[in-house]
Amino acid sequence: MNLSIRTKLNLWYTSLLFVSLIAFGAVFSYSLLKIFIYRMDTQISSVANMMVHTIIRPSGEIFLPRDFDIILGRFFGVRTAGNFIQVLDPHGEIVARSSNLEDFRLPLTKGTYHAAIGGATTYEVVRNVGRYPARVVTKPIMLGDKGLVMIVQVGSSLEGMDEIFHSMAYILVSGIFASVLVAAAVGSFLAKKALKPVATITEAARRIKVENLNERIPAAGPQDEIGRLTATMNEMIERLEKSFKQIRQFTADASHELKTPLTILKGEMEIALRTKGDTAYMREVLASSLEEIDRMSYIVRSLLDLAKMDVEKGATAREKVSLDRVLAERHDQLKRRALDSGIQLDIIENEPLVITGDLVRISQLVFNLIDNAIKYTPGGGKVELSLKAEGGNAVLSVRDTGVGIACEDLPYIFDRFYRVDKVRTRDVHGAGLGLSICKEIVLAHGGAIEVESEPGKGSRFIVSFPLAGDRGLGRQAFA
Numbered sequence: 513m514n515l516s517i518r519t520k521l522n523l524w525y526t527s528l529l530f531v532s533l534i535a536f537g538a539v540f541s542y543s544l545l546k547i548f549i550y551r552m553d554t555q556i557s558s559v560a561n562m563m564v565h566t567i568i569r570p571s572g573e574i575f576l577p578r579d580f581d582i583i584l585g586r587f588f589g590v591r592t593a594g595n596f597i598q599v600l601d602p603h604g605e606i607v608a609r610s611s612n613l614e615d616f617r618l619p620l621t622k623g624t625y626h627a628a629i630g631g632a633t634t635y636e637v638v639r640n641v642g643r644y645p646a647r648v649v650t651k652p653i654m655l656g657d658k659g660l661v662m663i664v665q666v667g668s669s670l671e672g673m674d675e676i677f678h679s680m681a682y683i684l685v686s687g688i689f690a691s692v693l694v695a696a697a698v699g700s701f702l703a704k705k706a707l708k709p710v711a712t713i714t715e716a717a718r719r720i721k722v723e724n725l726n727e728r729i730p731a732a733g734p735q736d737e738i739g740r741l742t743a744t745m746n747e748m749i750e751r752l753e754k755s756f757k758q759i760r761q762f763t764a765d766a767s768h769e770l771k772t773p774l775t776i777l778k779g780e781m782e783i784a785l786r787t788k789g790d791t792a793y794m795r796e797v798l799a800s801s802l803e804e805i806d807r808m809s810y811i812v813r814s815l816l817d818l819a820k821m822d823v824e825k826g827a828t829a830r831e832k833v834s835l836d837r838v839l840a841e842r843h844d845q846l847k848r849r850a851l852d853s854g855i856q857l858d859i860i861e862n863e864p865l866v867i868t869g870d871l872v873r874i875s876q877l878v879f880n881l882i883d884n885a886i887k888y889t890p891g892g893g894k895v896e897l898s899l900k901a902e903g904g905n906a907v908l909s910v911r912d913t914g915v916g917i918a919c920e921d922l923p924y925i926f927d928r929f930y931r932v933d934k935v936r937t938r939d940v941h942g943a944g945l946g947l948s949i950c951k952e953i954v955l956a957h958g959g960a961i962e963v964e965s966e967p968g969k970g971s972r973f974i975v976s977f978p979l980a981g982d983r984g985l986g987r988q989a990f991a
């Protein structure tokens with residue numbers, strides 16, 4: 513059954529209230545009954561004792577008073593009507609009784625009679641004396657060697673108590689029902705009031721769609737559970753808005769980056785078509801077109817790599833990778849290009865270190881960092897590579913004496929399609945994807961990447977990975 517929280521709350525606490533009131537009523541009535549009976553037993557027991565002392569004279573003689581009503585009057589005052597005395601012989605036959613018993617007799621059950629023979633006093637409730645039940649004490653009179661000589665029974669009608677208990681039960685039951693009804697009504701109202709903000713939040717949350725992610729749930733009221741829920745939901749919407757903005761920006765950037773080489777390609781081809789017979793020019797156009805195609809295929813490849821890593825979410829291949837070997841291979845691969853650009857590319861330290869991960873991705877990371885260092889270092893500069901172990905991590909450093917990165921650009925260089933100087937990097941064929949791929953690779957391997965840079969003097973990219981077999985904690989720093 514799909515009950516609302518309000519109904520469930522209401523049902524729970526009204527049931528709880530009902531059960532507690534019933535329990536209270538039962539305990540209360542039972543205690544009251546016990547007190548009544550105790551008081552009554554004390555009273556009838558005093559009369560019975562008095563009777564025993566009246567019947568047995570100090571001399572040991574037996575004397576039966578004729579009028580019990582005087583004795584009754586002495587104990588019960590004017591209300592003698594519901595109080596009875598009955599005296600029986602040792603065989604259980606009535607020998608005398610108070611006049612108000614008329615034709616009735618106080619019953620003497622077998623059990624009570626046997627108890628009396630044994631000298632025991634019995635208290636019980638009997639039913640067939642008049643309209644109301646009565647509390648009766650049966651007390652034996654034992655006399656030395658004679659044993660049981662008389663049995664005294666004193667009874668008191670429970671008429672008053674019966675009435676009190678009936679009225680009390682009536683008051684209790686109607687009181688309990690009235691309280692539960694009032695509590696249910698008030699509770700329902702209070703629950704509705706307390707849950708009203710939830711309805712408002714639900715309504716507001718329903719209104720928020722991709723198109724109006726800039727809207728927020730109105731946070732009225734104190735910072736209670738509801739207030740905190742509203743704040744948390746607003747934070748979530750803010751994060752969603754940010755993600756959507758990033759995705760939109762990314763799509764726009766990607767389209768733009770692909771559109772530019774396509775436009776250039778188209779333009780060059782159109783001119784080439786109109787130009788007749790110039791083979792040298794045609795070759796030039798083809799070479800330039802090939803360059804643009806290379807550029808486009810680089811972007812598409814990079815985007816695919818990023819998309820793949822987004823899907824994998826860190827679930828990279830876990831093989832042993834000799835980082836020193838990767839560094840040496842990339843150094844050999846790029847040394848020629850560095851020399852062509854007039855840059856000295858050196859490995860100044862290369863400790864043999866093994867990490868766990870994906871060889872292809874690690875090679876890509878090292879390539880991207882050295883590639884950047886060469887790209888952004890003017891001729892005559894230096895690029896130094898080093899690899900060493902430091903506190904359970906393999907630390908790779910790529911230092912250059914290049915153009916450096918301004919402080920305000922540092923936080924963004926790992927963002928997709930971010931380039932510091934768009935015009936200049938267009939000349940050196942940068943799409944702004946290399947470092948974002950590096951960041952994803954580092955994160956997927958539980959490592960960290962940092963950058964230190966001074967414009968005009970150079971930059972240093974430091975990557976650290978936990979060494980294989982050493983479960984060092986991953987750090988993350990995008991300085």
Ligand SMILES: Nc1ncnc2c1ncn2[C@@H]1O[C@H](COP(=O)(O)OP(=O)(O)OP(=O)(O)O)[C@@H](O)[C@H]1O
Nearest residue numbers: 884885888916925931932942943944945946947971
């Ligand atoms: N070693 C460096 N020295 C100076 N600037 C750098 C260095 N490395 C990166 N940058 C700056 O950070 C930007 C982002 O680098 P990233 O590698 O992501 O893109 P890219 O090199 O321009 O293009 P891609 O790597 O996709 O070919 C670069 O455009 C460049 O401005």
Ligand SMILES: [Mg+2]
Nearest residue numbers: 880884946947
């Ligand atoms: Mg790059």
